[in-house]
Amino acid sequence: MPLKSEIYKEILKSYDKDRSIAEERLKNNKKAIYTAVPRIKEIDDEITKSSINMARLVIDSPENKDLILKEIKERISLLNQEKRALLKENKISEDFLKIKYKCENCSDTGYIGTEKCSCFMQKIADAITKNSNLKNILNSENFDYFDFSLYSDKKYENEDLSPLENIQKIFNICINYVKDFNTCYTNLLFYGGTGLGKTFLCNCIAKDLLDKGVSVLYLTSSQLFKIFDDEQFNKEKEKNRLNEIFEVDLLIIDDLGTEFSTAFSSSALFNVINTRLIEKKPVIISTNLKMNDFVGQYSDRLVSRIMGNYTTLRFFGNDIRILKTMNTL
Ligand SMILES: [Zn+2]
Incomplete structure (x- = not known):
């Protein structure tokens, strides 16, 4: 059995790997959807741009903060509506554009706040029993x-x-x-x-x-x-x-x-x-x-x-x- 700290290191490495796999999968899904329905890419780009704009506008005129936030939120909500409609029209599940972790509780980090997730405890037990x-x-x-x-x-x-x-x-x-x-x-x-x-x-x-x-x-x-x-x-x-x-x-x-x-x-x-x-x-x-x-x-x-x-x-x-x-x- 390796030292406990080595087991920990191995487990944390496995979480890094799980997260990379989840991110990679999402990237590939997006790529496929953007090719099939290019308008969805435009929508995603515009949502990203709007969020950046929002931050800049608020900094430039903090007195209008509430109004700016309201307008941009409405804009993003409309864009999301359009996106959902397009996905439905093309028979693509919305989940396809969400990142999918092995453990939804800790997003494959092993931790919920500062506490170890139960999936982490399981991995420790598995590693120890195996060894x-x-x-x-x-x-x-x-x-x-x-x-x-x-x-x-x-x-x-x-x-x-x-x-x-x-x-x-x-x-x-x-x-x-x-x-x-x-x-x-x-x-x-x-x-x-x-x-x-x-x-x-x-x-x-x-x-x-x-x-x-x-x-x-x-x-x-x-x-x-x-x-x-x-x-x-x-x-x-x-x-x-x-x-x-x-x-x-x-x-x-x-x-x-x-x-x-x-x-x-x-x-x-x-x-x-x-x-x-x-x-x-x-x-x-x-x-x-x-x-x-x-x-x-x-x-x-x-x-x-x-x-x-x-x-x-x-x-x-x-x-x-x-x-x-x-x-x-
Ligand atoms: Zn977990």
């Missing part, structure tokens, strides 16, 4: 497809909540996370055994945020550590990916704890987590490690950053992947 790691899975892994029936409503070991009650609580936190993403800075740590829906919920969050035009980078920890290692050996392409890790709106690191790490990559991980904390750029981490193992595997300074600044959500229950398989038997 992210997520494009294939997101159609089937989103909040609409979350299957609560896979979680038991019976008490589980020493827990106060049943796995079902627990996942319902986590699910709601994730829904609110998306809803408040732009106003509330929060990091999440999903932890607990395998096959309890951690990756699925990461994807749900990613999907909904991408739809809102937020840039999301999803990496398994092995992919992330490979980028660190490649960067160490100065591979240019990986440098760009490393920038993304720092700049993307939301970074998701899935399956932390399964990576092969070196002293270099461990300190690179700390750097990413720490820098994003300082810049208030959110991260979601998921790990199958138990809390004790998590604390044991990573440096004290990394653990303290995460424990102090992440909302920790514990997943427990029976592996739903096994349940799913049993259900289809």
Whole structure:
């Protein structure tokens, strides 16, 4: 996925292109109409001339401004009437002489005033989804497809909540996370055994945020550590990916704890987590490690950053992947 600013540049370029196409089309339409009905060209020229004259006359004799405006407006209105009649007579639609933008709301500029048009948000989402790691899975892994029936409503070991009650609580936190993403800075740590829906919920969050035009980078920890290692050996392409890790709106690191790490990559991980904390750029981490193992595997300074600044959500229950398989038997 390119940097967000590069995506923006590309999108603005595409708007320039759309507008040029619209203008070119109008120019060609006019040319065709002027050839077919030369009087229409005379009318258009006279309308243009009248507008220029109007400005000059008003400047020359401002005391007669109202009268001048009235006369010229009447003249232009008559000319337009004649033009409409000619178009009708020649069976040409009036739309043929209007500029036609792809988006009528923003005239293919991407902005309505200073606000981004919805077509701009759509373009951002499309660009990000096309370029992210997520494009294939997101159609089937989103909040609409979350299957609560896979979680038991019976008490589980020493827990106060049943796995079902627990996942319902986590699910709601994730829904609110998306809803408040732009106003509330929060990091999440999903932890607990395998096959309890951690990756699925990461994807749900990613999907909904991408739809809102937020840039999301999803990496398994092995992919992330490979980028660190490649960067160490100065591979240019990986440098760009490393920038993304720092700049993307939301970074998701899935399956932390399964990576092969070196002293270099461990300190690179700390750097990413720490820098994003300082810049208030959110991260979601998921790990199958138990809390004790998590604390044991990573440096004290990394653990303290995460424990102090992440909302920790514990997943427990029976592996739903096994349940799913049993259900289809
Ligand atoms: Zn628009």
